[in-house]
Amino acid sequence: MTERFQTVGNPLLEDPKMRVRNASVFYADKQAIFDVDLDIGKNQVISMIGPSGCGKSTFLRCLNRMNDTIDICRVEGQLELDGQDINDRKIDVVELRARVGMVFQKPNPFPKSIYENVAYGARIHGLTDNKVQLDDLVEQCLQRCGLWKEVKDRLHEPATGLSGGQQQRLCIARAIAVNPEVILMDEPCSALDPIATATVEELIHELSQNFTICIVTHSMQQAARVSERTAYFHLGKLIEVNDTSKVFTNPEHQLTEEYITGRIG
Amino acid sequence: MSDRKDIALRRAESLQKRHAAETRFRWYGRAAISFGMLCIVFLFTDIFSKGAGAFQQTYIDMEIHFDPEVLGLTPQSTPAEIEQASFGSFFKKALRQQYPDLTSRKEKRQLYGLVTSDMPLTLRNQVMAEPSLIGTTKSIRMIADDDIDVYYKYSYGRDNEDGTSVGRATELQQSIVAELAQQGRIGTRFNNTFFTAADSREPELAGIKGAIVGSMLTLMITLIISFPIAVATAIYLEEFAPKNKLTDFIEVNINNLAAVPSVIFGLLGLAIFINFFGLPRSVPLVGGLVLSLMTLPTIIISSRAAIKAVPPSIRDAALGMGASKVQTVLHHVLPLALPGMLTGTIIGMAQALGETAPLLMIGMVAFIVDVPASVGDSATVLPVQIFLWSDSPERGFVEKTSAAIMVLLTFLIFMNSFAVWLRKRLERRW
Numbered sequence: 001m002t003e004r005f006q007t008v009g010n011p012l013l014e015d016p017k018m019r020v021r022n023a024s025v026f027y028a029d030k031q032a033i034f035d036v037d038l039d040i041g042k043n044q045v046i047s048m049i050g051p052s053g054c055g056k057s058t059f060l061r062c063l064n065r066m067n068d069t070i071d072i073c074r075v076e077g078q079l080e081l082d083g084q085d086i087n088d089r090k091i092d093v094v095e096l097r098a099r100v101g102m103v104f105q106k107p108n109p110f111p112k113s114i115y116e117n118v119a120y121g122a123r124i125h126g127l128t129d130n131k132v133q134l135d136d137l138v139e140q141c142l143q144r145c146g147l148w149k150e151v152k153d154r155l156h157e158p159a160t161g162l163s164g165g166q167q168q169r170l171c172i173a174r175a176i177a178v179n180p181e182v183i184l185m186d187e188p189c190s191a192l193d194p195i196a197t198a199t200v201e202e203l204i205h206e207l208s209q210n211f212t213i214c215i216v217t218h219s220m221q222q223a224a225r226v227s228e229r230t231a232y233f234h235l236g237k238l239i240e241v242n243d244t245s246k247v248f249t250n251p252e253h254q255l256t257e258e259y260i261t262g263r264i265g
Numbered sequence: 266m267s268d269r270k271d272i273a274l275r276r277a278e279s280l281q282k283r284h285a286a287e288t289r290f291r292w293y294g295r296a297a298i299s300f301g302m303l304c305i306v307f308l309f310t311d312i313f314s315k316g317a318g319a320f321q322q323t324y325i326d327m328e329i330h331f332d333p334e335v336l337g338l339t340p341q342s343t344p345a346e347i348e349q350a351s352f353g354s355f356f357k358k359a360l361r362q363q364y365p366d367l368t369s370r371k372e373k374r375q376l377y378g379l380v381t382s383d384m385p386l387t388l389r390n391q392v393m394a395e396p397s398l399i400g401t402t403k404s405i406r407m408i409a410d411d412d413i414d415v416y417y418k419y420s421y422g423r424d425n426e427d428g429t430s431v432g433r434a435t436e437l438q439q440s441i442v443a444e445l446a447q448q449g450r451i452g453t454r455f456n457n458t459f460f461t462a463a464d465s466r467e468p469e470l471a472g473i474k475g476a477i478v479g480s481m482l483t484l485m486i487t488l489i490i491s492f493p494i495a496v497a498t499a500i501y502l503e504e505f506a507p508k509n510k511l512t513d514f515i516e517v518n519i520n521n522l523a524a525v526p527s528v529i530f531g532l533l534g535l536a537i538f539i540n541f542f543g544l545p546r547s548v549p550l551v552g553g554l555v556l557s558l559m560t561l562p563t564i565i566i567s568s569r570a571a572i573k574a575v576p577p578s579i580r581d582a583a584l585g586m587g588a589s590k591v592q593t594v595l596h597h598v599l600p601l602a603l604p605g606m607l608t609g610t611i612i613g614m615a616q617a618l619g620e621t622a623p624l625l626m627i628g629m630v631a632f633i634v635d636v637p638a639s640v641g642d643s644a645t646v647l648p649v650q651i652f653l654w655s656d657s658p659e660r661g662f663v664e665k666t667s668a669a670i671m672v673l674l675t676f677l678i679f680m681n682s683f684a685v686w687l688r689k690r691l692e693r694r695w
């Protein structure tokens with residue numbers, strides 16, 4: 001391999017929520033992520049952009065060990081959450097995933113009722129003591145995702161009967177019901193109309209008060225609207241990390257500039 | 266322009282060919298289906314035409330005078346005394362009284378042969394239940410002997426040019442039947458015996474209940490053993506086992522087991538359960554164990570397919586929320602895979618229900634006259650019963666064989682329809 005690529009901008013922070021050093025990901029023999037160094041700030045929103053197939057989802061999945069579910073996938077390097085190594089075989093992924101929640105690229109509600117979808121996380125983690133608390137939690141989460149009004153009369157109908165956008169917001173409600181510290185969102189708005197997108201963006205904004213959020217998006221406007229920092233990936237390499245305003249107005253790296261001006265991707 | 270025309274022409278030509286190919290293909294399909302349907306129709310007509318008669322039973326009404334002197338009983342006799350009385354000779358005498366002209370031994374024997382040999386016992390039971398019968402005369406409805414039964418059902422009243430008749434009813438018996446028919450004392454009724462009795466040497470007394478109960482007990486054991494083991498295996502292999510050479514090897518072996526001739530499982534069962542563990546022969550317990558060995562691979566394979574069909578995104582969703590592997594499987598994968606697993610299980614059970622060869626190996630082919638009461642009692646099963654009856658020389662067993670096949674087919678159709686219904690019912694779309 002050639003000499004190690006140096007990310008431009010300022011990927012490192014002081015006292016980050018998550019710290020990634022030297023992360024490489026391999027699918028069998030094929031390397032998908034190359035030596036990424038990145039810090040994710042506490043209660044910040046960081047967006048990841050880049051052309052299709054550049055490894056955004058792969059990187060995101062490292063942060064809560066979802067890559068474990070892919071047999072051929074191997075993650076190397078140092079990944080920390082609050083200073084605790086999370087790439088260690090010995091740590092409890094159940095706890096990790098409760099702390100680092102995830103919203104997937106394709107909406108994937110459980111084929112159960114809407115209520116059950118939201119209540120599930122609270123149930124398995126034993127977050128509520130009784131039915132009333134659980135009902136409250138479900139309502140609150142659905143409300144925050146702007147879904148309550150639409151579904152309050154059909155809480156016990158199957159979630160698979162919802163529209164794609166409603167399903168995605170349900171998945172977000174489901175993720176926040178566990179009350180994680182970090183939420184990973186993989187293109188959460190790719191199936192949403194502009195109104196629903198606005199709701200979700202508002203939600204992200206609100207959540208960023210007390211959650212750390214990593215969002216993958218193909219919409220540069222969205223990245224600009226919701227995030228404080230932006231990371232640009234290209235062919236598995238982290239090219240540039242900077243404050244969002246800087247990335248979109250004055251990118252340091254040529255590839256970033258070409259991408260945001262629409263010449264690649 | 267000419268270029269375009271050329272292309273249009275070529276397209277039209279190829280289109281014609283494609284249409285021809287499609288039509289041809291449709292006809293191949295139709296021919297194949299017609300052949301299959303023809304076979305089924307042929308099979309069913311054959312079985313039904315042969316077996317329908319078995320659901321009817323010929324009876325003969327006879328006036329029986331319960332002569333206190335011959336019986337040596339009074340209405341006040343105790344059950345023990347009734348037990349002691351010789352109903353055999355009493356019954357013969359009663360028959361002779363009806364036909365005083367028949368005097369030679371040969372003729373008398375033919376007379377006794379009109380009704381089932383079980384009759385004295387039946388009469389004793391009637392008297393036992395109702396001692397006041399003694400001294401009275403009553404018309405008793407009797408099950409006809411199998412030879413009379415087949416003669417009455419298939420030959421009587423029909424013109425046979427060559428004068429032959431079905432069964433072994435003698436000329437004397439045939440004339441008695443004609444006489445009885447004129448008096449309206451012979452006829453057919455629904456054959457209760459067939460559904461309430463177990464096997465018998467006498468076709469008119471043989472029933473299928475023993476085999477049905479035996480089959481059910483055997484299937485119960487099969488289900489109890491194979492379903493949990495197969496499901497656990499399938500879940501472990503699909504969800505937990507690492508994918509390596511060993512699991513590949515296990516997978517190949519399971520697939521191989523599904524193709525092993527069933528008789529080999531019978532030999533295995535004989536060696537393990539009977540010779541090594543010393544379990545008794547010809548009992549549903551061992552039959553069920555053997556059939557479990559046979560159905561296990563079927564259920565494992567279909568359960569694995571059902572688990573594989575659950576979208577990975579559901580697993581991701583659960584794992585991503587911090588559900589453990591076991592929670593993911595129990596809460597999400599299993600409910601979605603269950604319909605497929607159950608369908609596979611029912612199909613495996615249907616296979617087991619129709620299985621004969623391995624059960625012959627463990628001695629379930631024995632002649633058993635009692636309906637089994639537990640999995641430890643000697644029993645036979647439906648397909649083995651069919652096998653046994655089809656092997657019997659008596660004409661009366663021919664229709665019994667077909668009727669038993671009808672019963673077995675009914676069970677199979679019922680189970681398979683249940684599987685289809687279950688799949689439709691439980692299947693979820695997402």
Ligand SMILES: Nc1ncnc2c1ncn2[C@@H]1O[C@H](COP(=O)(O)OP(=O)(O)OP(=O)(O)O)[C@@H](O)[C@H]1O
Binds near residue numbers: 027050055056057
């Ligand atoms: N399960 C997998 N097995 C093998 N290769 C994979 C797998 N998942 C992803 N890859 C490869 O890893 C690289 C990065 O994929 P990834 O899904 O992370 O891209 P992405 O940036 O999320 O793209 P998109 O914007 O289209 O979602 C791609 O080249 C892809 O082919």
Ligand SMILES: [Mg+2]
Binds near residue numbers: 056057058105186
């Ligand atoms: Mg992606």
